[in-house]
Amino acid sequence: MEKTVVLYPGFAVSHFVPMMHLARALLDHGHAVSVALVDSAVNPDAAFRAVVARAAACMPSVRFHTLPLVEGTPTLTPDAQFVLRYLDVVGRHNEHLRGFLRSSRGVRAVVVDSLSVEALGVIKPLGIPGYVLFTSNAAVLAAFVQLPAVLAEAQTSFRKLGDAPVELFGLPPMPASHLFGEMLEDPESDVCKATMAALSGIPEADGVLVNTFDSLDVRAVAALGDPRCLPGRVMPPVYCVGPFVGGVGDEVASQRHGCLAWLDGQPDRTVVFLCFGSAGHHSEEQIKEISVGMENSGHRFLWVVKAPFSDDPDLDAILPDGFLDRTSGRGLVVRQWAPQADVLRHRATGAFVTHCGWNSVLEGVTAGVPMLCWPLYAEQKMNKLFMVEEMGVAAEIVGWQRGLVEAAEVEGKVRMVMETEEGRELRARASAHKEAAAAAWDDGGSSRAAFARFLSDVET
Structure with missing residues (x-):
């Protein structure tokens, strides 16, 4: 009988793609893979539907199964109630997941997304x-695994702490303002309670696979293996099996993106790449500040622009008059999307201005590119802290904390990373992590060994 692992991905591109990289690793090690998906009608995000379609097309060995949509299921929209709706969707489909697992043969394990831990109550x-x-x-x-207990003991909400540090075992002091947005809500609110309940469920798993590698997260990996991290509870095994980087289905693209041809004509390590994730966009005022800063910096740049409430932004309308003409040749502005991993690996790319989404961070690390941090949402402010203080691969663009990054700071930070000794030190540390990332999945590498432990535990 074949050995099957069922994957239950989340409803966001940034969560789905690493799950598909895990699918490939499982296939390579002789396991059959089934993917259970909630009906796509729950998620209006066209980018998510597109990546699911690409994965199904380019991974014929993976069996994709759609769980029937439960009547009354809310539609997922990117607003303050997103996580609450997300968890509601998971709960409503537990019975369909149970039915699917009962009808499947040879299932050795199920791997769920980190926001779908309620499903463990069906699986186990x-x-x-x-x-x-x-x-x-x-x-x-x-x-995340410590914060529910910290909040339960606190005499106030995290939001009221402002920038006061939250002390967590094994981690640097973290300003309360940097926490996941849902954690900053009133502790008695539905969204905060649901978020904390979901985080509390993570240690109930038989193990946690993490999209990182040991040497990038040394201090945190040690903390997770220490009983003091989770007093009164037992943290399950943690398997650092990353880095899982790059898109899914990119290899079947019919042609090379034009921005890569433009990069071919640029000198080595001279281009600043600005890209803010699949859901990141800026106001027109902010876009104009970035424009002025990049123009005044004098450096080459490739900038992916997303405008609010527009799938096809009018660049002439939102960029300063004459900007495209004045920067022609040394700058390229791309609407909506570029093949980020390919851009970062290109010899011409010298720095990366990023929103600090973890997939983007890993793509920067594996390319050995120093980064400038401009967090926007989710856990990105937390990632920024670790990128700057622990990993040493980035510097912070601080204006995001005031709601507007001014042109002078854009110019100054770009000049710093491209021209100064501080920038060269960031590059050197990024290059060292690049080498470590490449070694992690080699024979004897830490991630290969962690994945082998995971497979062994599944078979036990």
């Missing part, structure tokens, strides 16, 4: 081991 009573894929880093995982 069936006698099937249940694991979590945590798509951020080990430091954020260490924070």
